[in-house]
Amino acid sequence: MSAPIPLPSGLVAFVKRDCPTCELVVPVLQQILAQESLTVYTQDDPTFPPGIPAVDDTSLEQSWHHQIETVPTLIRVEGGEERERVLGWQREEWEALTGVPALGAGLPELRPGCGSLSVDPSRAPELLVRFGSSKLHARRVELAALEDEMEAMYARGWSDGLPIVPPTEKRVLAMLEGTSRAPDDVVAVVPPDLVECSVEKVAINAVMAGCKPEYLPVVLAAVEAACTDRFNMHGVIATTMGVGPIVVVNGPIRRAIGMNSGMNVLGQGNRANATIGRALQLVVRNVGGGRPGEVDRATYGNPGKLGFCFAEDEESSPWGPLSADLGAEPGTSTVTVFAGEGPRNVIDQRSREPMSLARSLAATLRTVQHPKLAIGYDAMLVIGPEHARVLKEAGWSKEQLIEKLTELLTIPGEEMMRGVDEIAEGMPESFRSQPVTKFRPGGLLVVHCGGSAGLFSAIIGGWASGPKGSQPVVQEIRP
Amino acid sequence: MTNEQRIVLDPTSEQKPKRIPRAPRLASLENRTVGLLDISKPKGSVFLDRVEQELRALGATVERFQKPTFAKPAPVDLRHEIATRCDAVVAALAD
Numbered sequence: 001m002s003a004p005i006p007l008p009s010g011l012v013a014f015v016k017r018d019c020p021t022c023e024l025v026v027p028v029l030q031q032i033l034a035q036e037s038l039t040v041y042t043q044d045d046p047t048f049p050p051g052i053p054a055v056d057d058t059s060l061e062q063s064w065h066h067q068i069e070t071v072p073t074l075i076r077v078e079g080g081e082e083r084e085r086v087l088g089w090q091r092e093e094w095e096a097l098t099g100v101p102a103l104g105a106g107l108p109e110l111r112p113g114c115g116s117l118s119v120d121p122s123r124a125p126e127l128l129v130r131f132g133s134s135k136l137h138a139r140r141v142e143l144a145a146l147e148d149e150m151e152a153m154y155a156r157g158w159s160d161g162l163p164i165v166p167p168t169e170k171r172v173l174a175m176l177e178g179t180s181r182a183p184d185d186v187v188a189v190v191p192p193d194l195v196e197c198s199v200e201k202v203a204i205n206a207v208m209a210g211c212k213p214e215y216l217p218v219v220l221a222a223v224e225a226a227c228t229d230r231f232n233m234h235g236v237i238a239t240t241m242g243v244g245p246i247v248v249v250n251g252p253i254r255r256a257i258g259m260n261s262g263m264n265v266l267g268q269g270n271r272a273n274a275t276i277g278r279a280l281q282l283v284v285r286n287v288g289g290g291r292p293g294e295v296d297r298a299t300y301g302n303p304g305k306l307g308f309c310f311a312e313d314e315e316s317s318p319w320g321p322l323s324a325d326l327g328a329e330p331g332t333s334t335v336t337v338f339a340g341e342g343p344r345n346v347i348d349q350r351s352r353e354p355m356s357l358a359r360s361l362a363a364t365l366r367t368v369q370h371p372k373l374a375i376g377y378d379a380m381l382v383i384g385p386e387h388a389r390v391l392k393e394a395g396w397s398k399e400q401l402i403e404k405l406t407e408l409l410t411i412p413g414e415e416m417m418r419g420v421d422e423i424a425e426g427m428p429e430s431f432r433s434q435p436v437t438k439f440r441p442g443g444l445l446v447v448h449c450g451g452s453a454g455l456f457s458a459i460i461g462g463w464a465s466g467p468k469g470s471q472p473v474v475q476e477i478r479p
Numbered sequence: 480m481t482n483e484q485r486i487v488l489d490p491t492s493e494q495k496p497k498r499i500p501r502a503p504r505l506a507s508l509e510n511r512t513v514g515l516l517d518i519s520k521p522k523g524s525v526f527l528d529r530v531e532q533e534l535r536a537l538g539a540t541v542e543r544f545q546k547p548t549f550a551k552p553a554p555v556d557l558r559h560e561i562a563t564r565c566d567a568v569v570a571a572l573a574d
Contacts, residue, residue, distance in 0.1 A: 139489040149485075158490055167488045195492040204490045235550040286490040468548035 004065035006080035010037030011098060014063055014073045017048035019114035022072050025089050026050065028104040035100050043071065043117045063118035064131045070113040074098070088113035128173045135183050136169060138200060153208075158286055160278070160306055164208035175203040178213030179220060180479050187220055188227035190288035191234035192295040197223065197287045202279070205286055209279035209307070214257050215272055217477050218335060219279040222247045222309075225337040225475035226280060232470045236339045236463060237290040240297050243463040243470075244305035245284075246340040246380070247277050248447055250312050250323035251333030253477055259311035263451035266310055266343050266382070266458065278307030302342040310449060316385055317448035318392035325398070325445070326474040333477040338380055338445065339470035340460040348387070349455040354394040357387060358401065361457060362408035366438055368461040372416045372426035374409075374436045378443040378462035378472070381405075384450040387457045398446050409438035440466055505567055508539035514565035516553070517545040523571035530569055 013029060015022040026049040032038050033052060041057040042048050057063055066075070070087040076097050077083065086093040089111040095103050117123055143152045149166050153159060165171065176183055176199070183200035190197045199220065206219045226233045226245045236243055249259055260270035268274060284290045292298065298305075314321050323334040346364045351357035361381065369377045383391070391401060413434050418426035427436060443465050450456070463470050505511055513534050517523045531541045544561055546553045561568055 136488065139493055140486050141489050143485045143487065145485075149487075153487070167490060169486065169488065172488050190492075193492060193494065195494060197492075200488075201490065201492075204488045208490060229551075232551055234552055239550070282490065287492050289492065464548075464550045469550045 005062065007062070007066060007075065007077045007082065008037075008039050009077050009079060010039065012075040012077055013038065013040045014043065014057070014066075014068045014071050014075075014116065015040060015049060015054075016043040016071050016114070016117060017045040019071050021089050021111045021113045022049070024107060024111060025072055025104065026052075028089075028094065028107070031103060032098050032100055036098060060118045060123065060127055061131060063116055064127045068116040069119050071116050072113055073116070125170055125174065129170045132173050133169045136172060136200060137184060137198070138172075138204060140169075157291075158208065158282075160281060160285060162306065164282075165210055167204040167207040171207045172200070172203050175207050175211070175213050175216055176200070178216035179203075181220070188224050190223070190227050190283060191290065192237055193287075193289035195287055195289070197227075197283060201287050202283055205282040206275075206279040209282050210271065210275040211279050212257070212271070212275075215276050215279075217479055218247075218249060218253060218257070218272075218276050218333075219283075221335045221475045221477040222276065222280045222337060223283050225335055225473040226284070228473050230471045231337050231339070231473045233284065233288070233290075234295075236470055237284065237288075237296050239463060240299045241463055242298055242300040242302045242305075242341050243339045244302065244308060244341075245277075245280060246304065246338045246460065247280060247309040248312060248322055248336040248338065248380075249276075249309065249334070249477075250314065250321040250328070250336070251331065251477070253333035254311040254314075261311035261313035261449045265313075265449045265451070266308075273309050273311070274307060276307070277304075277309030280309075281305065281307050304340075304342050308340070312447050313385065313449040316388075316452075318388055319398040319446075319448065322445060322447045323474050326472060328474045328476065334474050335477060336445075336472055336474045338378075338460070338472045339463040340380055341462075343382065343458040343460050346457045346459060347455070348457075351455075352390060354391050354396050354401075355404070357390050358404045359408060361459075362405050364459055365405065365444070366409060366411075368438070368459065370425055372418075372420065372423060374411070374416060374427060374438045375440055375443075376464060376469075378439060378445065378465040380445045380447060380460040380462070382450065382458040382460065383446060383448050384454060384457045385448070385452050386455045388448055402444055402446060405444060406437060406439070410435045411438070412436075445472060508534060508537045508567075510538065510540070511566040512540045512542060512564060514542050514544055514561045514568040516561065516568055516570040517543065518549045518553075518570060518572060519546050520549045520572070526571045527569075530571075 040052050040054040041062050042054040043057055046056040073087055075082055075085040084097055086097050091109050143149055181199045185199045186196050187202055188197055202223055206216055257272050259272045312321055324330045328334045348360040368379045413431040413436050416427040416436050515527045517527055534541050
């Protein structure tokens with residue numbers, strides 16, 4: 001661990017012997033040294049450059065701290081502060097920066113530099129740990145020599161039941177490269193223990209979940225969204241019902257990180273889909289303290305509580321993205337969190353006109369939680385591409401689809417009463433004389449994804465809806 | 480495995496649970512105020528109506544409180560109000 005050491009005032013150059021451009025500029029450095037204060041740091045050979053008293057930076061500490069990516073790099077420093085830097089050999093730029101005229105007579109006008117050893121792929125990860133780990137505040141847990149690392153982590157209660165990737169300093173630092181946010185930046189207050197959770201803690205859990213660094217901004221946004229009063233993660237954990245936080249990703253980041261929105265979209269096999277939702281749940285477990293059998297009182301739970309994340313297929317959708325329905329600017333990268341259970345399939349291979357298809361969807365949507373219960377539960381309708389085609393060919397907008405489904409799901413109260421159809425469960429007597437609509441306004445979300453073959457859609461049932469339960473939350477993903 | 484890999488970072492909140500002693504038990508309910516908290520689950524009020532009758536018979540003053548929704552923790556203000564106005568509290572949990 002180390003803190004950055006300020007560079008000396010005057011001119012500073014970083015070089016290495018194993019770089020033809022550095023060899024080329026040796027006479028230039030001598031020329032500058034004759035007129036100005038110049039400190040030269042050498043990365044590979046303390047005797048280089050010949051005839052110039054160089055500072056040994058073979059540890060690469062200064063190079064790392066001052067983010068040298070190319071050698072030679074020439075920097076002008078005033079009072080410990082960097083003012084300007086030039087990469088490689090560029091005569092005009094060097095002259096402007098040093099104020100020394102007629103530099104390097106006989107040299108070409110410019111010559112690109114070489115890679116700094118401090119960013120060499122064979123050295124960079126080790127340097128990150130050596131010089132960067134001081135920014136990590138989490139407690140270090142040293143595993144005993146005879147402990148199996150996987151078993152040790154299970155024993156500490158860190159796992160959701162599946163193996164986890166050991167969160168070493170090296171891996172966590174690499175994960176943190178995925179965001180521009182500082183490690184100690186507070187992301188959210190995580191229920192149920194209401195603990196302030198830093199970017200670093202999210203990164204640790206993201207490593208354990210198997211995320212790549214480029215997924216981290218998505219995980220951070222998901223944690224932020226889930227830990228709002230609106231989403232009510234506390235209730236989602238504590239409920240006896242089988243729901244968990246479902247993360248839907250929209251916008252350009254889906255493609256950038258290789259998410260699946262096509263075949264088997266709600267299934268296994270895509271690393272980003274599989275690990276982002278898992279990372280959120282590990283944060284809830286490890287930072288928030290939301291564990292099954294403790295605050296988590298689910299009767300059944302569902303397999304998606306290991307992690308449930310997918311991307312919308314925006315490219316072939318006839319409609320705008322889900323995120324826009326919830327108020328986000330179209331084209332921005334977002335997560336939407338929805339408290340939902342496992343998906344169920346809706347088969348309709350015969351409908352070629354939209355009203356028939358809508359009736360199929362409505363008949364299945366009516367069964368969410370119970371066919372005679374309404375208003376209290378939202379649902380997410382996952383329209384498959386082949387069903388979307390039927391609706392598109394008929395010119396139906398998403399609003400039109402929701403409107404038709406709402407009409408079809410508005411049922412005379414007396415048919416929903418307790419005792420009707422010889423079923424004790426149902427709506428209370430106060431709803432008898434009025435039509436009952438299955439979903440509250442805004443309680444039916446529509447998202448488009450899935451494989452291109454199969455005249456199917458899917459339904460994800462929700463939990464206690466609205467301000468008294470959980471409401472979907474959209475959150476912009478920031479780098 | 481190298482030494483560096485034998486060190487992992489703690490993924491938990493690193494909080495140490497604080498032990499708070501229980502409030503002293505009341506010797507008698509005579510002239511004491513007991514809060515009854517309905518968490519808004521169906522029929523919680525039926526149970527609490529009966530508890531209220533029994534407590535009044537024992538000489539207690541009873542105050543009724545209700546959470547806005549069973550699906551969220553009780554708001555801080557409500558918790559504070561109960562704590563300042565009552566000597567004891569009974570919550571009716573599930574339906």
